[in-house]
Amino acid sequence: MKAILFLAYLFVEVYVTITIASEIGFFFTFLTIVFTAIFGIILIFKTPFKIAEIMQNVLGKASSFIAIGISAILRIFAAILLIFPGFFGDILGLILLVVSILITPKIDAYNDKHSKESKNKEEIIDVEIIVDNGNK
Numbered sequence: 001m002k003a004i005l006f007l008a009y010l011f012v013e014v015y016v017t018i019t020i021a022s023e024i025g026f027f028f029t030f031l032t033i034v035f036t037a038i039f040g041i042i043l044i045f046k047t048p049f050k051i052a053e054i055m056q057n058v059l060g061k062a063s064s065f066i067a068i069g070i071s072a073i074l075r076i077f078a079a080i081l082l083i084f085p086g087f088f089g090d091i092l093g094l095i096l097l098v099v100s101i102l103i104t105p106k107i108d109a110y111n112d113k114h115s116k117e118s119k120n121k122e123e124i125i126d127v128e129i130i131v132d133n134g135n136k
Contacts, residue, residue, distance in 0.1 A: 009088075016088040033085045040082030040093065047075045067103050074100035 021029040051072045074096045081093030 013086040013088045016091075017086045020087045032087070032090070036082045036090045036093070037085070040079045043075065043082065043097070044079035047072060047079065050075075071100040071104045074103075 017029075024032075051068060078093040078096035078100065081089040081096065
């Protein structure tokens with residue numbers, strides 16, 4: 001079954017690549033393959049750092065950890081698809097990358113909301129008044 005799926009993917013990849021390459025020409029096809037491979041390599045190296053940054057910002061929220069894990073897996077698959085040559089894989093890789101960005105917890109919105117709440121709270125100072133009646 002896996003072999004059949006792989007052959008189907010390979011067939012679609014070759015068909016889409018030949019179709020697009022015949023429209024845009026060899027030079028632009030070559031440039032697209034090279035640039036998406038470079039982008040995939042950069043993405044695969046930056047993913048662990050991005051995930052670590054997100055995890056530091058959402059400590060204590062279990063639902064965020066699930067989203068972070070799914071986002072990391074999707075980013076890695078996207079990077080792998082972008083590294084391999086072919087337009088179909090590049091399209092799938094870009095779709096996976098967009099989905100991983102969309103499901104990543106919105107850290108900035110969360111931090112902004114909580115920083116505004118803390119700024120809006122009034123500061124209460126406990127004061128003790130000592131009255132000196134002139135008794136010495």
